[in-house]
Amino acid sequence: MIPFAHGLVGRADLPIPEWLFGWGAAMVLVVSFVALAVLWPEPRLQQEGWRPLPGGVGRVLASRPVEIVCAALGVFVLGLVVYTGLRGTQTPTANFAPTFIYVIFWLALVPASVLFGDVFRAFNPWRAIGRAIAWLARVAVRGELPAALAYPERLGHWPAVAGIFAFAVMELVASSGDRPENLAIATLVYSVATFIGMALYGVEGWIERGEAFSVYFNLFSRLSPIETRGGVVGLRRPLSGLPALRPLPGTVPLLAVMIGSVTFDGAAEAPFWTNIAPDIAQFFQNLGLSPQSALELTFLVGLIGAILLVYGFYRLGVLGAKSVGGGFTAARLARAFVHSLVPIALAYVAAHYLTLLLFQGQAVGFLASDPLGDGADLFGTADSQIDYGVIGASATWYWQVGFVVAGHVIALTLAHDRAIAIYDNAKLAVRSQYWMLAVMVGFTSLALWLLSLANA
Amino acid sequence: MTSPIAHAGHWAVTVAYFVPVVAFAAWLGITQWRERRRGRRKGGSG
Numbered sequence: 018m019i020p021f022a023h024g025l026v027g028r029a030d031l032p033i034p035e036w037l038f039g040w041g042a043a044m045v046l047v048v049s050f051v052a053l054a055v056l057w058p059e060p061r062l063q064q065e066g067w068r069p070l071p072g073g074v075g076r077v078l079a080s081r082p083v084e085i086v087c088a089a090l091g092v093f094v095l096g097l098v099v100y101t102g103l104r105g106t107q108t109p110t111a112n113f114a115p116t117f118i119y120v121i122f123w124l125a126l127v128p129a130s131v132l133f134g135d136v137f138r139a140f141n142p143w144r145a146i147g148r149a150i151a152w153l154a155r156v157a158v159r160g161e162l163p164a165a166l167a168y169p170e171r172l173g174h175w176p177a178v179a180g181i182f183a184f185a186v187m188e189l190v191a192s193s194g195d196r197p198e199n200l201a202i203a204t205l206v207y208s209v210a211t212f213i214g215m216a217l218y219g220v221e222g223w224i225e226r227g228e229a230f231s232v233y234f235n236l237f238s239r240l241s242p243i244e245t246r247g248g249v250v251g252l253r254r255p256l257s258g259l260p261a262l263r264p265l266p267g268t269v270p271l272l273a274v275m276i277g278s279v280t281f282d283g284a285a286e287a288p289f290w291t292n293i294a295p296d297i298a299q300f301f302q303n304l305g306l307s308p309q310s311a312l313e314l315t316f317l318v319g320l321i322g323a324i325l326l327v328y329g330f331y332r333l334g335v336l337g338a339k340s341v342g343g344g345f346t347a348a349r350l351a352r353a354f355v356h357s358l359v360p361i362a363l364a365y366v367a368a369h370y371l372t373l374l375l376f377q378g379q380a381v382g383f384l385a386s387d388p389l390g391d392g393a394d395l396f397g398t399a400d401s402q403i404d405y406g407v408i409g410a411s412a413t414w415y416w417q418v419g420f421v422v423a424g425h426v427i428a429l430t431l432a433h434d435r436a437i438a439i440y441d442n443a444k445l446a447v448r449s450q451y452w453m454l455a456v457m458v459g460f461t462s463l464a465l466w467l468l469s470l471a472n473a
Numbered sequence: 474m475t476s477p478i479a480h481a482g483h484w485a486v487t488v489a490y491f492v493p494v495v496a497f498a499a500w501l502g503i504t505q506w507r508e509r510r511r512g513r514r515k516g517g518s519g
Binding site: 340469 | 490494501504
């Protein structure tokens with residue numbers, strides 16, 4: 018449970034009550050739905066229309082020197098996080114590792130992926146080390162290495178589900194999840210697991226399907242019009258990257274973990290949770306657990322409950338869509354529309370963590386100068402402070418509502434486009450989307466309610 | 474023990490957030506029911 022505050026001040030100058038924004042957002046979704054049904058009769062996003070950036074820029078941006086510089090930077094930062102975590106002060110806010118992992122890596126890379134494409138792939142330290150080791154091994158044996166094992170189809174995205182869930186547990190459940198030493202050890206453990214995965218299934222095979230953070234950031238990067246193909250950076254039609262997503266076993270649970278963990282982070286501040294959590298913790302204490310373990314288990318139950326709630330809600334929408342006919346199984350529909358959950362995940366992350374990113378992100382200014390928290394001043398910025406005036410309370414709320422509404426309208430658009438692509442009958446396609454609209458309205462209301470609690 | 478009514482203001486605000494969901498679910502339920510009834514009538518007359 019990290020100590021960083023999400024929202025710091027209340028809002029007194031909104032023209033209407035916060036809940037009325039929820040009603041407005043729902044109306045925007047209904048109007049968007051009607052507009053899509055009337056004005057969007059043919060699928061438009063199923064083809065990406067990718068083309069390279071003009072003037073050879075795309076080739077330069079993805080060239081080998083740029084690739085090596087980015088990879089080296091990624092490896093350096095990985096080493097820095099582990100070193101500062103193990104050797105620096107154990108005060109979380111004074112050590113480079115917690116802020117870097119929870120704010121820069123986990124949060125700032127999300128908008129970076131949406132704006133610039135799959136940037137994490139370029140900086141991914143585990144991929145860089147894996148490729149370097151493979152290259153060195155090829156040089157050593159003076160030939161090709163034995164072929165990697167075929168990635169089991171059934172494994173799909175399940176390793177990524179486990180990785181993102183473990184990260185959420187570290188962030189939201191473990192009482193010492195922000196302790197630098199623990200973060201460094203967790204990073205080392207995850208690195209070892211990743212190297213084993215890459216050794217078994219090949220660097221790219223594991224990175225594309227099993228490595229949690231590669232899969233996570235790649236999903237967000239599919240919202241970007243920028244994509245690298247065959248060593249060239251190019252542009253594709255906006256939003257066309259997500260329909261091209263090939264769902265694997267575990268993709269739907271992965272999105273449920275992504276949305277559910279943010280949901281729990283918000284709900285953990287809600288009165289209904291703060292009222293029942295002590296009772297659940299007491300129940301676990303009565304079973305013989307220590308107070309700290311009981312509290313952690315309570316939060317684990319809450320986290321799993323939030324994930325199951327999100328998963329169940331999506332399944333409900335899918336079952337509703339199935340009930341209108343068309344001959345699709347629920348599993349087929351769940352896979353067909355799972356890409357529409359990505360902008361919802363983005364909306365949840367962007368809205369919920371906006372202030373954390375804007376405020377705590379500034380801490381990198383002084384933490385870079387004093388990464389160990391031992392009084393160093395490497396860049397002369399160790400005395401810089403966080404400016405909490407960069408965004409006001411009302412502006413924060415407007416941005417949050419904007420993110421939530423935009424994310425859900427995009428989700429609706431993606432689901433509509435997929436529906437008219439897979440249903441033979443246009444009327445059935447629209448009727449199936451009544452249910453997806455219900456899911457979107459539900460997620461929108463939940464998001465705004467959680468935000469109102471977090472900012473209260 | 475505090476009466477739940479004492480917290481009615483908080484509950485009311487929470488409920489207010491989910492009014493669109495309830496309204497939409499009700500509309501969806503009614504639409505489904507009418508569609509099924511229409512389908513049964515067509516089946517019966519055919």
